[in-house]
Amino acid sequence: MTLARLGAVAPASRGKSPLSGIEPDIEAFRDAALRCPLPPAIELIGEKWSFLILRGAFNGLQHFEQFQAGLGIARNILSDRLSKLVAGEILDRAPDPDDGRKVLYRLTDKGEALLPVVVALRQWGEDWGHGCGDIELADARDGQRIERVRVTAHDGRPLSLKDLMWVDRRTGASMRRHEMEGVEL
Amino acid sequence: MTLARLGAVAPASRGKSPLSGIEPDIEAFRDAALRCPLPPAIELIGEKWSFLILRGAFNGLQHFEQFQAGLGIARNILSDRLSKLVAGEILDRAPDPDDGRKVLYRLTDKGEALLPVVVALRQWGEDWGHGCGDIELADARDGQRIERVRVTAHDGRPLSLKDLMWVDRRTGASMRRHEMEGVEL
Protein backbone atom coordinates (compact mmCIF):
# COMPACT_ATOMS: atom_id res chain seq x y z
CA MET A 1 0.00 0.00 0.00
CA THR A 2 1.00 3.59 -0.31
CA LEU A 3 0.89 6.33 2.24
CA ALA A 4 -1.01 8.50 -0.18
CA ARG A 5 -3.97 6.98 1.60
CA LEU A 6 -3.20 9.11 4.58
CA GLY A 7 -4.21 12.10 2.56
CA ALA A 8 -7.51 10.45 1.83
CA VAL A 9 -8.18 9.23 5.30
CA ALA A 10 -7.49 12.27 7.36
CA PRO A 11 -10.15 14.53 5.81
CA ALA A 12 -12.72 11.82 6.44
CA SER A 13 -11.96 12.01 10.13
CA ARG A 14 -12.16 15.76 10.02
CA GLY A 15 -15.78 16.24 10.96
CA LYS A 16 -15.68 13.43 13.44
CA SER A 17 -15.49 12.68 17.12
CA PRO A 18 -13.08 14.37 19.52
CA LEU A 19 -11.82 16.64 16.78
CA SER A 20 -14.87 18.65 15.84
CA GLY A 21 -15.76 21.95 17.41
CA ILE A 22 -12.25 22.99 16.45
CA GLU A 23 -10.96 26.51 15.90
CA PRO A 24 -10.18 27.82 12.41
CA ASP A 25 -6.44 27.94 13.08
CA ILE A 26 -6.46 24.28 13.75
CA GLU A 27 -8.00 23.67 10.37
CA ALA A 28 -5.01 25.37 8.78
CA PHE A 29 -2.69 23.14 10.74
CA ARG A 30 -4.63 20.13 9.66
CA ASP A 31 -4.42 21.12 6.02
CA ALA A 32 -0.70 21.52 6.30
CA ALA A 33 -0.50 18.24 8.12
CA LEU A 34 -1.83 16.45 5.09
CA ARG A 35 1.37 17.40 3.32
CA CYS A 36 3.56 16.24 6.18
CA PRO A 37 7.08 15.49 5.02
CA LEU A 38 7.34 12.29 7.01
CA PRO A 39 5.12 9.87 5.09
CA PRO A 40 6.97 10.22 1.76
CA ALA A 41 10.25 9.86 3.60
CA ILE A 42 9.01 6.75 5.35
CA GLU A 43 7.76 5.40 2.05
CA LEU A 44 11.34 5.59 0.77
CA ILE A 45 13.48 4.48 3.68
CA GLY A 46 10.97 3.28 6.24
CA GLU A 47 11.04 -0.26 5.03
CA LYS A 48 13.37 -2.57 6.85
CA TRP A 49 15.57 -3.55 3.93
CA SER A 50 15.70 -0.06 2.49
CA PHE A 51 17.12 1.24 5.71
CA LEU A 52 19.64 -1.59 5.99
CA ILE A 53 20.74 -1.01 2.41
CA LEU A 54 21.16 2.63 3.29
CA ARG A 55 23.29 1.73 6.30
CA GLY A 56 25.33 -0.52 4.03
CA ALA A 57 25.87 2.36 1.63
CA PHE A 58 27.00 4.57 4.50
CA ASN A 59 29.50 1.86 5.43
CA GLY A 60 30.93 1.76 1.96
CA LEU A 61 29.02 -0.98 0.19
CA GLN A 62 28.71 -0.22 -3.49
CA HIS A 63 27.93 -3.32 -5.51
CA PHE A 64 24.90 -5.56 -5.81
CA GLU A 65 26.78 -8.64 -4.66
CA GLN A 66 28.23 -6.78 -1.69
CA PHE A 67 24.80 -5.75 -0.49
CA GLN A 68 23.46 -9.22 -1.10
CA ALA A 69 26.20 -11.05 0.79
CA GLY A 70 26.55 -8.39 3.47
CA LEU A 71 22.89 -8.13 4.37
CA GLY A 72 21.67 -11.63 3.51
CA ILE A 73 18.81 -10.18 1.53
CA ALA A 74 17.03 -12.03 -1.28
CA ARG A 75 18.26 -10.96 -4.72
CA ASN A 76 14.86 -9.98 -6.08
CA ILE A 77 14.06 -7.89 -3.02
CA LEU A 78 17.45 -6.24 -3.16
CA SER A 79 16.92 -5.46 -6.82
CA ASP A 80 13.54 -3.93 -6.09
CA ARG A 81 14.75 -1.84 -3.13
CA LEU A 82 17.79 -0.57 -4.98
CA SER A 83 15.54 0.58 -7.83
CA LYS A 84 13.30 2.41 -5.39
CA LEU A 85 16.24 4.07 -3.66
CA VAL A 86 17.59 5.13 -7.05
CA ALA A 87 14.16 6.38 -8.10
CA GLY A 88 14.00 8.32 -4.83
CA GLU A 89 17.41 9.80 -5.62
CA ILE A 90 18.97 8.46 -2.47
CA LEU A 91 21.31 6.22 -4.39
CA ASP A 92 22.91 6.78 -7.73
CA ARG A 93 23.36 3.88 -10.16
CA ALA A 94 26.26 3.86 -12.61
CA PRO A 95 28.30 1.21 -14.41
CA ASP A 96 31.70 0.62 -12.84
CA PRO A 97 34.31 2.18 -15.14
CA ASP A 98 36.88 -0.43 -14.08
CA ASP A 99 34.70 -3.47 -14.70
CA GLY A 100 31.83 -3.55 -17.15
CA ARG A 101 30.02 -6.26 -15.22
CA LYS A 102 29.77 -4.28 -12.05
CA VAL A 103 27.36 -1.52 -11.18
CA LEU A 104 28.14 1.15 -8.63
CA TYR A 105 25.44 2.21 -6.22
CA ARG A 106 26.53 5.33 -4.39
CA LEU A 107 24.89 7.77 -2.05
CA THR A 108 23.67 10.97 -3.63
CA ASP A 109 23.76 14.25 -1.72
CA LYS A 110 20.18 13.59 -0.74
CA GLY A 111 21.22 10.18 0.51
CA GLU A 112 24.17 11.52 2.48
CA ALA A 113 21.84 14.03 4.06
CA LEU A 114 20.28 11.14 5.94
CA LEU A 115 23.43 10.81 8.02
CA PRO A 116 21.92 12.48 11.12
CA VAL A 117 18.97 10.09 10.98
CA VAL A 118 21.18 7.02 10.78
CA VAL A 119 23.58 8.21 13.45
CA ALA A 120 20.76 9.27 15.76
CA LEU A 121 19.14 5.87 15.45
CA ARG A 122 22.48 4.16 16.06
CA GLN A 123 23.08 6.19 19.20
CA TRP A 124 19.59 5.40 20.40
CA GLY A 125 20.22 1.69 19.86
CA GLU A 126 23.43 1.89 21.84
CA ASP A 127 21.82 3.85 24.66
CA TRP A 128 19.05 1.37 25.13
CA GLY A 129 21.02 -1.80 25.16
CA HIS A 130 20.69 -3.02 21.62
CA GLY A 131 24.03 -4.03 20.14
CA CYS A 132 27.49 -3.86 21.55
CA GLY A 133 28.76 -0.35 22.07
CA ASP A 134 32.35 -1.47 21.55
CA ILE A 135 32.77 0.23 18.24
CA GLU A 136 31.96 3.89 17.92
CA LEU A 137 31.96 6.65 15.39
CA ALA A 138 34.73 9.20 15.74
CA ASP A 139 35.92 12.38 14.16
CA ALA A 140 38.47 11.42 11.49
CA ARG A 141 40.43 14.58 12.27
CA ASP A 142 41.33 13.87 15.88
CA GLY A 143 39.90 10.42 16.56
CA GLN A 144 37.66 11.75 19.33
CA ARG A 145 34.19 10.35 19.76
CA ILE A 146 31.49 12.33 18.04
CA GLU A 147 28.95 14.36 19.94
CA ARG A 148 25.44 13.07 20.55
CA VAL A 149 22.85 13.96 17.92
CA ARG A 150 20.34 16.24 19.61
CA VAL A 151 17.42 18.53 18.99
CA THR A 152 18.50 22.02 19.99
CA ALA A 153 17.13 25.54 20.17
CA HIS A 154 18.53 28.29 17.93
CA ASP A 155 21.05 29.09 20.67
CA GLY A 156 22.16 25.49 21.06
CA ARG A 157 20.19 24.66 24.19
CA PRO A 158 19.10 20.99 24.10
CA LEU A 159 15.35 20.60 23.70
CA SER A 160 13.13 17.73 24.72
CA LEU A 161 9.64 16.88 23.56
CA LYS A 162 7.88 19.09 26.11
CA ASP A 163 9.92 22.11 24.97
CA LEU A 164 8.54 21.97 21.45
CA MET A 165 5.64 23.68 19.73
CA TRP A 166 4.43 24.11 16.17
CA VAL A 167 4.35 27.39 14.29
CA ASP A 168 2.75 28.25 10.98
CA ARG A 169 5.37 30.26 9.12
CA ARG A 170 2.82 32.21 7.08
CA THR A 171 0.26 33.16 9.71
CA GLY A 172 2.53 33.01 12.74
CA ALA A 173 -0.08 30.90 14.51
CA SER A 174 1.30 28.46 17.02
CA MET A 175 0.15 25.32 18.71
CA ARG A 176 1.30 23.10 21.49
CA ARG A 177 1.58 19.39 21.41
CA HIS A 178 -1.47 18.55 23.46
CA GLU A 179 -3.61 20.57 21.05
CA MET A 180 -2.37 18.50 18.18
CA GLU A 181 -4.40 15.39 18.85
CA GLY A 182 -5.26 13.82 15.56
CA VAL A 183 -3.20 16.25 13.56
CA GLU A 184 -0.24 14.61 11.90
CA LEU A 185 2.90 16.35 10.81
CA MET B 1 11.32 -12.52 9.10
CA THR B 2 13.64 -11.43 11.81
CA LEU B 3 16.92 -9.63 11.57
CA ALA B 4 18.48 -12.23 13.79
CA ARG B 5 19.29 -13.81 10.46
CA LEU B 6 21.86 -11.14 9.89
CA GLY B 7 23.88 -12.67 12.65
CA ALA B 8 23.67 -16.00 10.91
CA VAL B 9 24.43 -14.73 7.45
CA ALA B 10 27.44 -12.59 8.07
CA PRO B 11 29.69 -15.33 9.43
CA ALA B 12 28.91 -17.42 6.37
CA SER B 13 30.23 -14.67 4.16
CA ARG B 14 33.29 -14.34 6.31
CA GLY B 15 35.64 -16.65 4.47
CA LYS B 16 34.32 -15.61 1.12
CA SER B 17 35.15 -13.54 -1.89
CA PRO B 18 36.31 -9.92 -1.72
CA LEU B 19 36.48 -10.07 2.05
CA SER B 20 39.15 -12.68 2.69
CA GLY B 21 42.82 -11.90 3.05
CA ILE B 22 41.74 -9.50 5.75
CA GLU B 23 43.83 -8.23 8.63
CA PRO B 24 43.21 -9.40 12.23
CA ASP B 25 41.95 -6.00 13.36
CA ILE B 26 39.24 -6.19 10.81
CA GLU B 27 38.08 -9.46 12.27
CA ALA B 28 37.52 -7.69 15.57
CA PHE B 29 35.48 -5.05 13.81
CA ARG B 30 33.50 -7.73 12.08
CA ASP B 31 32.72 -9.48 15.34
CA ALA B 32 31.51 -6.24 16.83
CA ALA B 33 29.53 -5.57 13.71
CA LEU B 34 27.47 -8.67 14.32
CA ARG B 35 26.11 -6.97 17.40
CA CYS B 36 25.36 -3.73 15.59
CA PRO B 37 22.72 -1.69 17.40
CA LEU B 38 20.84 -0.81 14.25
CA PRO B 39 19.10 -4.07 13.28
CA PRO B 40 17.24 -4.47 16.58
CA ALA B 41 16.24 -0.82 16.40
CA ILE B 42 15.01 -1.27 12.87
CA GLU B 43 13.14 -4.37 13.90
CA LEU B 44 11.19 -2.22 16.36
CA ILE B 45 10.54 1.01 14.55
CA GLY B 46 11.73 0.31 11.01
CA GLU B 47 8.36 -0.84 9.84
CA LYS B 48 6.23 1.75 8.16
CA TRP B 49 3.29 1.68 10.54
CA SER B 50 5.44 1.45 13.64
CA PHE B 51 7.16 4.65 12.70
CA LEU B 52 3.91 6.41 11.88
CA ILE B 53 2.44 5.29 15.18
CA LEU B 54 5.52 6.69 16.85
CA ARG B 55 5.05 10.00 15.07
CA GLY B 56 1.44 9.98 16.19
CA ALA B 57 2.52 9.44 19.78
CA PHE B 58 4.95 12.35 19.49
CA ASN B 59 2.06 14.48 18.29
CA GLY B 60 -0.06 13.59 21.26
CA LEU B 61 -2.13 10.64 20.13
CA GLN B 62 -2.87 8.34 23.02
CA HIS B 63 -5.85 6.08 22.32
CA PHE B 64 -6.40 3.15 20.02
CA GLU B 65 -9.24 4.88 18.17
CA GLN B 66 -7.18 8.05 17.76
CA PHE B 67 -4.35 6.16 16.11
CA GLN B 68 -6.78 4.23 13.99
CA ALA B 69 -8.68 7.25 12.70
CA GLY B 70 -5.63 9.48 12.51
CA LEU B 71 -3.43 7.12 10.55
CA GLY B 72 -6.01 5.14 8.61
CA ILE B 73 -4.40 1.88 9.69
CA ALA B 74 -6.22 -1.44 9.85
CA ARG B 75 -7.31 -2.32 13.37
CA ASN B 76 -5.56 -5.67 13.55
CA ILE B 77 -2.28 -4.22 12.28
CA LEU B 78 -2.54 -1.35 14.72
CA SER B 79 -3.18 -3.80 17.52
CA ASP B 80 -0.15 -5.84 16.53
CA ARG B 81 2.17 -2.83 16.18
CA LEU B 82 1.09 -1.30 19.45
CA SER B 83 1.83 -4.59 21.19
CA LYS B 84 5.28 -4.68 19.66
CA LEU B 85 6.00 -1.09 20.60
CA VAL B 86 4.87 -1.82 24.14
CA ALA B 87 6.98 -5.00 24.21
CA GLY B 88 9.92 -2.95 22.98
CA GLU B 89 9.28 -0.46 25.79
CA ILE B 90 8.80 2.43 23.40
CA LEU B 91 5.18 2.86 24.42
CA ASP B 92 3.54 2.28 27.74
CA ARG B 93 0.05 0.80 27.96
CA ALA B 94 -2.26 1.70 30.82
CA PRO B 95 -6.02 1.90 31.38
CA ASP B 96 -7.36 5.44 31.29
CA PRO B 97 -8.20 6.43 34.89
CA ASP B 98 -11.00 8.72 33.63
CA ASP B 99 -12.72 6.17 31.40
CA GLY B 100 -12.49 2.44 31.96
CA ARG B 101 -13.09 1.71 28.28
CA LYS B 102 -10.08 3.63 27.09
CA VAL B 103 -6.46 2.61 27.12
CA LEU B 104 -3.62 5.12 27.21
CA TYR B 105 -0.60 4.51 25.05
CA ARG B 106 2.15 6.92 26.02
CA LEU B 107 5.80 7.31 25.12
CA THR B 108 8.25 5.87 27.59
CA ASP B 109 11.61 7.56 28.19
CA LYS B 110 13.07 5.17 25.68
CA GLY B 111 10.38 6.22 23.21
CA GLU B 112 10.95 9.93 23.81
CA ALA B 113 14.64 9.35 23.23
CA LEU B 114 13.77 8.76 19.57
CA LEU B 115 12.95 12.46 19.20
CA PRO B 116 16.20 13.28 17.38
CA VAL B 117 15.55 10.49 14.88
CA VAL B 118 12.03 11.69 14.14
CA VAL B 119 13.00 15.35 13.92
CA ALA B 120 16.04 14.59 11.77
CA LEU B 121 13.91 12.63 9.34
CA ARG B 122 11.32 15.37 9.27
CA GLN B 123 13.93 17.99 8.48
CA TRP B 124 15.34 15.78 5.76
CA GLY B 125 11.89 15.41 4.24
CA GLU B 126 11.41 19.18 4.26
CA ASP B 127 14.84 19.81 2.77
CA TRP B 128 14.28 17.51 -0.16
CA GLY B 129 10.87 18.64 -1.20
CA HIS B 130 8.61 16.13 0.46
CA GLY B 131 5.76 17.79 2.28
CA CYS B 132 4.91 21.43 2.72
CA GLY B 133 7.38 23.27 4.92
CA ASP B 134 4.66 25.65 6.10
CA ILE B 135 4.50 24.33 9.60
CA GLU B 136 7.64 24.03 11.64
CA LEU B 137 8.84 22.96 15.03
CA ALA B 138 9.78 25.75 17.38
CA ASP B 139 11.15 26.26 20.83
CA ALA B 140 8.17 26.62 23.17
CA ARG B 141 10.14 29.09 25.26
CA ASP B 142 10.65 31.82 22.66
CA GLY B 143 8.81 30.56 19.59
CA GLN B 144 11.99 30.55 17.51
CA ARG B 145 12.57 27.82 14.99
CA ILE B 146 14.64 24.94 16.28
CA GLU B 147 18.16 24.33 15.10
CA ARG B 148 18.95 21.67 12.51
CA VAL B 149 19.74 18.21 13.83
CA ARG B 150 23.37 17.52 12.94
CA VAL B 151 26.24 15.16 13.52
CA THR B 152 28.94 17.12 15.27
CA ALA B 153 32.44 16.65 16.63
CA HIS B 154 33.11 16.89 20.37
CA ASP B 155 33.75 20.62 19.93
CA GLY B 156 30.53 21.19 18.01
CA ARG B 157 32.02 21.33 14.52
CA PRO B 158 29.51 19.85 12.02
CA LEU B 159 30.69 16.56 10.54
CA SER B 160 29.81 14.94 7.25
CA LEU B 161 30.21 11.37 6.17
CA LYS B 162 33.78 11.76 4.95
CA ASP B 163 34.82 13.19 8.32
CA LEU B 164 33.91 10.02 10.15
CA MET B 165 35.85 6.95 11.18
CA TRP B 166 35.29 3.96 13.47
CA VAL B 167 37.21 3.29 16.65
CA ASP B 168 37.27 0.20 18.81
CA ARG B 169 36.95 1.50 22.35
CA ARG B 170 38.81 -1.45 23.87
CA THR B 171 41.77 -1.81 21.54
CA GLY B 172 41.88 1.75 20.26
CA ALA B 173 42.08 0.40 16.74
CA SER B 174 40.49 2.60 14.11
CA MET B 175 39.18 2.20 10.63
CA ARG B 176 38.01 4.41 7.86
CA ARG B 177 34.87 4.05 5.90
CA HIS B 178 36.37 2.68 2.72
CA GLU B 179 37.99 -0.11 4.72
CA MET B 180 34.64 -1.12 6.08
CA GLU B 181 33.34 -2.81 2.95
CA GLY B 182 31.17 -5.69 3.96
CA VAL B 183 31.31 -4.84 7.64
CA GLU B 184 28.01 -3.65 9.02
CA LEU B 185 27.58 -1.52 12.06
Next chain:
DNA sequence: CCTTTTCAGTTGCAATCCGCCACTGGGTAC
Protein backbone atom coordinates in the same frame (compact mmCIF):
# COMPACT_ATOMS: atom_id res chain seq x y z
C1' DC C 1 39.46 -18.29 -29.34
C1' DC C 2 36.80 -20.96 -26.22
C1' DT C 3 35.68 -22.11 -21.66
C1' DT C 4 34.79 -20.80 -17.04
C1' DT C 5 33.60 -17.52 -13.65
C1' DT C 6 31.66 -13.30 -12.01
C1' DC C 7 28.12 -9.97 -11.77
C1' DA C 8 23.51 -8.09 -11.91
C1' DG C 9 19.66 -9.08 -12.27
C1' DT C 10 14.77 -11.95 -13.50
C1' DT C 11 11.30 -15.60 -13.05
C1' DG C 12 8.32 -19.00 -10.69
C1' DC C 13 6.56 -20.75 -6.65
C1' DA C 14 5.38 -21.33 -1.68
C1' DA C 15 4.75 -19.03 2.54
C1' DT C 16 3.92 -15.06 5.00
C1' DC C 17 1.96 -10.60 5.83
C1' DC C 18 -1.38 -6.88 5.05
C1' DG C 19 -5.85 -4.69 4.60
C1' DC C 20 -10.76 -4.87 4.93
C1' DC C 21 -14.79 -6.08 7.20
C1' DA C 22 -17.59 -8.21 10.60
C1' DC C 23 -17.79 -9.47 15.14
C1' DT C 24 -17.00 -9.81 20.44
C1' DG C 25 -16.92 -8.27 25.05
C1' DG C 26 -16.40 -5.07 28.65
C1' DG C 27 -17.59 -0.10 30.07
C1' DT C 28 -20.24 4.20 29.91
C1' DA C 29 -24.19 7.32 28.99
C1' DC C 30 -28.83 8.13 29.06
Next chain:
DNA sequence: GTACCCAGTGGCGGATTGCAACTGAAAAGG
Protein backbone atom coordinates in the same frame (compact mmCIF):
# COMPACT_ATOMS: atom_id res chain seq x y z
C1' DG D 1 -31.60 -1.75 30.77
C1' DT D 2 -30.78 -0.40 26.32
C1' DA D 3 -28.01 1.96 23.19
C1' DC D 4 -23.37 3.39 22.26
C1' DC D 5 -18.29 3.65 22.63
C1' DC D 6 -13.76 1.59 23.01
C1' DA D 7 -10.26 -1.89 22.32
C1' DG D 8 -9.46 -5.47 20.43
C1' DT D 9 -10.00 -10.46 17.58
C1' DG D 10 -10.98 -13.65 13.57
C1' DG D 11 -11.55 -14.87 8.71
C1' DC D 12 -10.58 -14.22 4.07
C1' DG D 13 -8.54 -12.54 -0.47
C1' DG D 14 -4.81 -10.13 -2.41
C1' DA D 15 -0.21 -8.29 -2.11
C1' DT D 16 4.56 -8.89 -0.56
C1' DT D 17 8.46 -11.67 0.79
C1' DG D 18 11.91 -15.30 0.61
C1' DC D 19 14.16 -18.96 -1.82
C1' DA D 20 16.10 -21.24 -5.59
C1' DA D 21 17.05 -21.78 -10.17
C1' DC D 22 17.87 -19.46 -14.39
C1' DT D 23 19.57 -15.74 -17.99
C1' DG D 24 22.65 -12.75 -20.38
C1' DA D 25 26.44 -9.89 -20.66
C1' DA D 26 31.25 -9.02 -19.44
C1' DA D 27 35.81 -10.40 -17.65
C1' DA D 28 39.50 -13.94 -16.72
C1' DG D 29 42.19 -17.91 -17.75
C1' DG D 30 44.42 -20.96 -20.72
